[in-house]
Amino acid sequence: MTTSPLSALPLHSRAHDKAEAHDGEGPVQRAAELAALHRAADAGQAAAAWVRELAGRQESEDHARALEHAAAGIERASHQEVIPGGSGELAEELRYALAADVLLGATHTVTLPDLAPGERMPLVAVCAIAAAxxxxVLGDLPRELTLLADELDAATAAGRAATTGLAW
Known part of the structure; x- marks a missing residue:
């Protein structure tokens, strides 16, 4: 008596149907995630470039370094820290670099960074959005990240408008 070759085949299950359905959506989902990741990285680079412009006009090297640190944090938080499947948590040093106290500049100085009132709110917004x-990665990455990238661009544009409107 021989064993039927059919017994070696896996049994059909609903879990298998769900896995196939998910795999069918996989490439589309991955493409949407990739597009959102690129969008966020581009928005982060543009925001960081504006913050570096703010750093470049500081008379105090300490304030310039604080703003440069924030710019590097914006780039990292909008790109390298967005890890699909990751914990979604921001590294401690980035939380510090992107905190609202970036408006105060270097803590040991007795002066504030040279920022116009129209630049302060966009600077805080850029840092907060990048930190988020x-x-x-814990939710609907393509939708949420694209929305935040759009808001990051809007905050950067507001900051650039304030900077451009000033006679430096």
């Missing part, structure tokens, strides 16, 4: 980006 890594958490998108």
């Amino acid at each position: 980006m890594p958490s998108c």
Whole structure:
């Protein structure tokens, strides 16, 4: 008596149907995630470039370094820290670099960074939005990250408008 070759085949299950359905959506989902990741990285680079412009006009090297540190944090939080499948948490040093106290500059100085009132709010917004980006991996990454990237661009544009409107 021989064993039927059919017994070696896996049994059909609903879990298998769900896995196949998910795999069918996989490439589309991955493409959407990749597009959102690129969008966020581009927005982060543009925001960081504006913050570096703010750093470049500081008379105090300490304030310039604080703003440069924030710019590097914006780039990292909007790109390298957005890890699909990751924890969605922002590294401690980035939380510090992107905190609202970037408006105060270097803490040991007795002066504030040279920022116009129209630049302060966009600077805080840029830092806060960048800090929120890594958490998108815990939800609907393409939708949430694209929305944050759009808001990051809007905050950067507001900051650039304030900077351009000033006679430096």
